[in-house]
Amino acid sequence: MSFNGFKEVIGEGDTVILYLTIHQIYSVKADVKTLSKKGATVENIFQTPYGALKCADLIGKKYGTKINLSKGWGYVLQPSPELWTLTLPHRTQIIYTPDASMIVLQLELTPNSIVIESGTGSGSLSHALIRAIKPHGHVYTFDFHEQRxxxxxxxxxxxxxxxxxxxxxxxxxxxxxxxxxxxxxxxVFLDLPHPWLAIPHATKAIKEVGGRICSFSPCIEQVQKSCSTLAELGFQEIQTIEVLQTQYSVQARSLNVLNLDFVKIKKNDSENEKNKEKEVVRTITSVPPSTQPGHTGFLTLGTLPPVWAKSLKEQMENSNMDIE
Amino acid sequence: MNQNQIKFGDYLIIQRQGYTKLHKIKPNGTITLGKDVIQLDNIVGHKYYETFRMIVKPGSKRLYTLEEVNELTTKNQLNIEQSGADNRNIIDDGNSQALTKDEIERLRDQAVSSSDIVEKLIANSKTFNSKTEYSQEKYLKKKEKKYFEYIQVRKPSIRLLAQLFYRQDPAKTLGIRIDDLSQILTYANIQSDGKFLLYDSGTSGLVTSAIMNSIGPNTHGQLIHAHPGNECQKAAFLAMQFPQEQVDRCIHVNLYSVLRCYYQEGGNYVKGNESDKKQNQEKSGDNSQNVNQKSHSEDNAKCSGSNSESTHEANQDSQNDEITKQSNINSRKRKHSESDSNETGTVVKRPYWQLENEKACHILQEKVDSIIVVAKEHPMSIVKELLPFLKDGRTLVVFNLVKEPLQDLYFYLKNRTDFIGVKLSNNFMRNYQVLPERTHPEVIMNFGGYILSGYKLNM
Structure with missing residues (x-):
């Protein structure tokens, strides 16, 4: 119950983010009991690289505090859509925070928007959408996979x-x-193998006053088909973008400086050389990771104009294609 | 439907092709797009998103009125007879257009429609028919852009405003690009419920309005917007035309002034007009810089859309006096009966800025759910001063166009030991041209800024 608004104290049943290091972040449930693989009720213990965590101990702790593990410690945080994205169980490919952020802004969501999402997938984006539309809006999310x-x-x-x-x-x-x-x-947000097939339905679902659409596709061929369908159906401001985030490791680096002055002077001056301390230059730098995702997906965006402006739709489309 | 109707006093985004401009519509008002001056009175009563044609006023040059249209005449109607296979026979000798510059200008002044102009240009072009189909399309698009005579009127949204400011000049938003903005909102966990603290020293009100937009109407969220000068930048905030109850949940305070109130009034923020005497002295010299953008400022005396960057260099005290003065003008408008009645009998009229400071101090006392710093200045001292107001387990988000100040901050936070998940990131964002057989990344790209975020712990 820990995703709705800000919370200070961990309650029973809360999903809790267990932060060990920046690369070791997990989500656990603050439940006393859990079901074992065999279906028996057992004590809820979460194993970490730093020892076991009795999840029942989390209840009543404040979010943002340190908790002890049998061989170390960790910190507990209240889950946000971002932390959830980092820790959720993957059932599909998921949409990561840089794309999700852009989607929410580009769809112009506010706390009273009605938004449609398809497919639901692992629910990564859904959480970001729900945060954006609470408390007066609603998310309708669809998936063709029943178990999901x-x-x-x-x-x-x-x-x-x-x-x-x-x-x-x-x-x-x-x-x-x-x-x-x-x-x-x-x-309307679409993350489908054939988004162009769903765009006509999206047109029907969007309000008479108009609305926004976004389709997430990994492949450029999908984008091309989506764009031409969007144009045919009178969408304006059609735009395709790609956002990639780089996370830097900030480091202080010390670099030795080679002293090359003495090469110009005869060897017998070498006493001076000995006395000299090794020169070191200290610099602060931000280092990108040696590898990182170079592609997630293209975001294809568009606006369906209100009904009263639709008579002009196709003609305006041509002239608006090159809006940035 | 009513709210989709254009009325005097509205902020609009006027769009001509890819170009957009923010404008407040007033009776007898005009807007200048390039060399064209357009009278806007005709659009009042029409709906947003309608398209209007620019019609030359008889006897005038480049002065237009607007007329609603239901049909565009564009290149779709043009008849292109012939195309070439490639450009091997096209020679750039500067003579391919038979019309002279003067002749073209004359056509324009004669109120000939854009498609007619383009048609004439084609008819008089020696090379057009030997251009390839793609090249012809490009040519038409280019010419049409130049002579485009239709404008659309849009209702401002955060997306449109972010794009508009960034395109005009990234400096208008301290370099915040739309993807940066989206991530600031995300990492700060902005939502309808919660209390947020923003320090913003000059994004034309973009970050303030984006946060208020995410907080939304009829919710409980509140934002303290601290700024360095006597006035905050507010262009985007005014443009969004939030309902009053939502506007009231955004508290604009001077950073020095609110912190002074917090520390020096000792929790009892219901005092003193000591600065009242001084407040009439200064000012006058300061007004001039606001005049140029007065369309944004006149609605609200306290905050204008203009850039108040010089003020934060002045010393604190004079700033305080100035803000006093500023908000006094404002306090006339606002009723503060509510606070007066708290004082038993005696009518103590406290200035508006002071009430806002007190409102902010009450929130600060309870602490906030995230702190966002978008500063022109080095963020370190600001962050140090604001961090005590951040609740445990919540996020700090700092934006800067360059990474060096954020690197300093990164080490500072790492050394504090009560911060985890400190991240420094930036984005690569690219737009694509998607056309049949001609899909490629757009030729021009730009660079966003850096975002530092982290979680504060209870230690």
Missing amino acids: VQTASTEFKEHGLSEWVTVKHRDVCSAGFGSELDNVADA
């Missing part, structure tokens, strides 16, 4: 977010978003 739908649904419930999200099992490319969602959405 159920797992996501359970997760939202456990996270205390069910009120703001409806998870549905449906193949939106063939079946659309359902007539109950005609003209209700402020924004």
Whole structure:
């Protein structure tokens, strides 16, 4: 229940982020008991590289405090969509924070927006969407994979977010978003193998006053098809972008300076040379990782104009193509 | 529907092709786009997103009125007879256009529609028909851009404003690009509920308005916006036209002034007009710099859209006097009956800025859910001073266009031992041209800034 708003103290059943190092971050549940692989009720113990954690001990601790493990220590944080993205169980490829942030801003979400997402996947983006639209908005999220739908649904419930999200099992490319969602959405997000098949349904689902669309696709061929479908259906401000984040390691580096002055002087002056301390230059620098993801996906964005402006849609489309 | 209707007093984004401009619409107002001056009165009562055609006023040069259109005449209607296979026969001898510059200008002044101009240009071009299809399209697009006579009126949004300011001049937002903005909001965990503290010394109000936009209408979230000068930049904030209850949950305070209030009034922020006497002395010289952007400032005397960068260099005391003066003007508008009634009987009129400071101090006492620093200055001293107000387990987010100050801060936070997950990052963002057979990254790209974030612990 720890995803809804800011919380000070860990309650029973909270999902808690266990921070050991920047590369060792886990999510655990503050439950006394858990089910073992065989289905028996056992004490909830989480094994870390620094020893075991009795999850029951977390209850009543304040978020942001240090907790002791049997061979070290860690810190507990309240989960945010970002921390959840780092720790969630992957059932699919997920959308990472730099893309998710851009999607939320580009879809122009506010705390009363209605947004449609397809597919739900592992629910990484869904959490960011829900945070953006709470408390007056709603997320309708669709996936064609039944088990994912159920797992996501359970997760939202456990996270205390069910009120703001409806998870549905449906193949939106063939079946659309359902007539109950005609003209209700402020924004539609698509992460599908064939997004262009869902775009006509998105057009139906977007409000009469217009709305935004975003499609996330890893491949440029998908982007090309999506863009031409968007243009045909009267979307404006069609734009494709790519965002990659680099995280730097900030380091102080000491570099020896070679003294090359003495080469110009005859050897017998070598006493001076001995007395000289080795010169070292200290510099602070930020080092990018030696490898990092060089591609996640293209974000294809567009605006569906309001009904009263649609008569001009196709013509304006051509002239607006090159907006940055 | 009403809120989709354009009325006097609204802030609009006027869009002509890829170009956008923020404008406040006033009776008899005009807007200048390039060399063209456009009268805007005709669009009042129309709806946002409608398209208007620019019509030359008879007898005038480059002065236009607007007329709603339901149909565009663009290149779609042009008949292109012939295309070449490649450019082997095209020679750049400067003579391919038979029309002279003067002749083209004359066409323009005669209110000939853009498509007619483009048609004439083609008819008089010796090389057009030997250009390839793609090249013809490019040519048309280029010419159309130059003679485009339609504008669209958009309602401001954070997305449009971020793009608009960045395109005009990245310095207007201290270099914050749209992806930077999106991540600042994310890492600061901005949401409808929660209390946030922002120090912003000059993003044209973009960060303030983006946070308020994420806090949303009819919620409980609050933002303290601390700024260094006597006035904060507010162009984007005004442009968003938030409802009053939402505006009221954004507390603009001078950083020095609010901290002085916090530390020197000892928790009892219900005092003193000592500065009242002094406040009439200064000012006058300062007003001039605000005049040039007065369209943004007149709504709200305390904050203007203008750049107050020189003020933070002045010493603290004079700034305080100035802000006193500024907000006094404002306090006339606002009722502070609520606070007056708290004082038993005696009517003590405290200036608006002081009420805002007190409001902010009450929040600071309870501490905030995240701190965002977007500073022109070195962020270190600001961060050090603000960190005591951050709740445990919550995030600090600092933006800077260059990484060196953030590197300093990185080491400082690492040494504090009550910070974890300290990250320094920046983004590579690229736009793509997607056209059949001609998809490639856009030729021009730009560079964003750096973001440092981290979680504060209870130690």
